[in-house]
Amino acid sequence: MTTLKANATHSRQVYIWLLFCAGMIFCMIVLGGVTRLTHSGLSMVEWKPLMGIIPPLSDQDWQDSFQKYQLFPEYQKVNKGMSIEEYKYIFMYEYLHRILGRIIGIIFLIPFLFFYFTGRIQEKLTPKLLAIFALGGFQGLLGWYMVKSGLINNPSVSQYRLTAHLGNAVVIYSYILWVAFGLMGERKASFIRSVSDIGKLLRVSAYTITALLFLMILSGGFVAGTRAGLAYSTFPLMGETFIPSGLYSMMPFWLAAFEDVTTIQFNHRILAYILFVIVCSFSINALYRLKSIELRAGVVCMAVLLIAQICLGIATILMHVPVVFAAAHQATAVALLTASLFLSRSFCDIKKILQTTG
Numbered sequence: 001m002t003t004l005k006a007n008a009t010h011s012r013q014v015y016i017w018l019l020f021c022a023g024m025i026f027c028m029i030v031l032g033g034v035t036r037l038t039h040s041g042l043s044m045v046e047w048k049p050l051m052g053i054i055p056p057l058s059d060q061d062w063q064d065s066f067q068k069y070q071l072f073p074e075y076q077k078v079n080k081g082m083s084i085e086e087y088k089y090i091f092m093y094e095y096l097h098r099i100l101g102r103i104i105g106i107i108f109l110i111p112f113l114f115f116y117f118t119g120r121i122q123e124k125l126t127p128k129l130l131a132i133f134a135l136g137g138f139q140g141l142l143g144w145y146m147v148k149s150g151l152i153n154n155p156s157v158s159q160y161r162l163t164a165h166l167g168n169a170v171v172i173y174s175y176i177l178w179v180a181f182g183l184m185g186e187r188k189a190s191f192i193r194s195v196s197d198i199g200k201l202l203r204v205s206a207y208t209i210t211a212l213l214f215l216m217i218l219s220g221g222f223v224a225g226t227r228a229g230l231a232y233s234t235f236p237l238m239g240e241t242f243i244p245s246g247l248y249s250m251m252p253f254w255l256a257a258f259e260d261v262t263t264i265q266f267n268h269r270i271l272a273y274i275l276f277v278i279v280c281s282f283s284i285n286a287l288y289r290l291k292s293i294e295l296r297a298g299v300v301c302m303a304v305l306l307i308a309q310i311c312l313g314i315a316t317i318l319m320h321v322p323v324v325f326a327a328a329h330q331a332t333a334v335a336l337l338t339a340s341l342f343l344s345r346s347f348c349d350i351k352k353i354l355q356t357t358g
Contacts, residue, residue: 010120011183017111018180024104025173026334031097032169033330036162036224037323040093042074045151047144053102055095062088074155101143105136128179135172142168159225159258166221170214173334174341181345202289203347205282209302210340212275217333219268228261228268229321235314238266272310279306286343295346302339308332 035041045068056062066087069075075082112129115121121129146161223229238244248263250256256263283303290296312329319325 007122010115011122014115014121014125015180015183017115018176018183021104021108022173022176022180024100024107025169025176026331026338028097028100028104029166029169029173029334030327030331031093031100032166033224034323034327035093035097037321037326038090038093039078040090041097041147041157042072042094042150042155043069043087043090044094044098044147045069045072047147049102049140053099055092065091072151072155073153074150076155078155098143101140105140108133108136125179128175132172132176132179135168135175139165139168139172157225159222162225163218163221166224167214167218170217170334170337174214174337177338177341178345181342182349199289202282202286203351205278205285206340206344206347209275209278209282210337210344212271212278213333213337213340216268216271216275217337219264219271220330220333222258222264223268226259226261226264227321228264229317229326231261231265233317233320235317238262238269272313275306276310279303295343298339298343298346302336302343305332305336305339309336 056065062084066084069087069091079086112121112133116126142161142165146157146165149158149161150156232238232244236242244262244266246260246262247266248254248256248260250260250263257267258264279302283299286299287296290299309329309332312325312332316322316325316329
């Protein structure tokens with residue numbers, strides 16, 4: 001009994017730690033969006049994983065940093081003549097973004113080592129946590145690989161690299177939550193007992209929604225990377241029609257989904273419509289079938305967040321992509337994915353328990 005209680009306590013400690021890490025990554029994703037929206041991502045032209053933690057401290061340090069920035073295309077083609085105060089503004093966004101990445105690495109690594117060497121981590125959990133740490137290291141390399149694409153000729157990062165950077169961050173965030181939700185233990189068991197067979201359709205629908213939300217976030221990466229959100233500032237029509245002219249007009253046609261601003265924004269809108277229909281159908285079915293208060297709350301939360309996400313998306317387009325609304329749109333997308341992950345993981349665990357007890 002004492003051992004079981006200790007294991008439950010250790011699992012709860014790891015669970016809280018993982019949730020805290022996920023919260024930090026959530027902030028990191030939002031800050032990354034703000035960095036992009038304020039055009040600050042190319043302000044730091046060097047990558048120094050260790051020494052880069054120290055910002056310019058003196059006036060001479062700032063002058064040296066500003067002079068290095070002036071050698072690159074963004075200053076020469078976009079920000080020619082900007083003052084050093086304006087440079088400090090964009091520099092600090094990118095600096096904070098990079099520093100937060102390092103802080104997250106420390107917050108993950110040090111507790112992991114403590115939990116591991118004190119025997120508080122289940123043996124089967126260790127490979128998963130090591131995989132998360134490896135993905136975090138890869139994220140740092142991917143971030144610099146993205147920035148480099150805007151330091152050569154065109155002062156704009158590649159939409160492919162930006163979306164890969166965003167996508168990997170979301171994968172890390174999602175995997176941490178998936179692992180953490182699996183450690184809910186006794187709390188989860190309490191409401192699983194009140195759930196009958198939820199049915200294959202409901203479970204598959206939950207998984208589908210999670211996958212579509214991830215695809216939607218990747219689509220948003222391409223919208224951001226190509227600035228497709230500025231192409232059409234009307235809703236529900238794109239210009240004067242629902243289906244805009246020139247859709248998929250590039251050759252080969254499939255390339256338009258990644259490089260043509262009209263097609264990219266259209267696809268992003270269509271994904272939103274599809275998600276709205278699926279989530280509404282899922283929510284009605286789930287609320288009718290589920291008895292668990294926690295699962296019903298998760299369903300309601302997901303539905304409300306989807307409505308908020310769509311409203312923010314519309315406002316962002318109509319108002320020509322203001323930073324506040326665009327950042328809120330991105331933050332709500334990640335929050336929506338969180339609710340979906342909670343439901344998907346719960347349904348996954350319910351299936352396993354029902355199969356074991358059945």
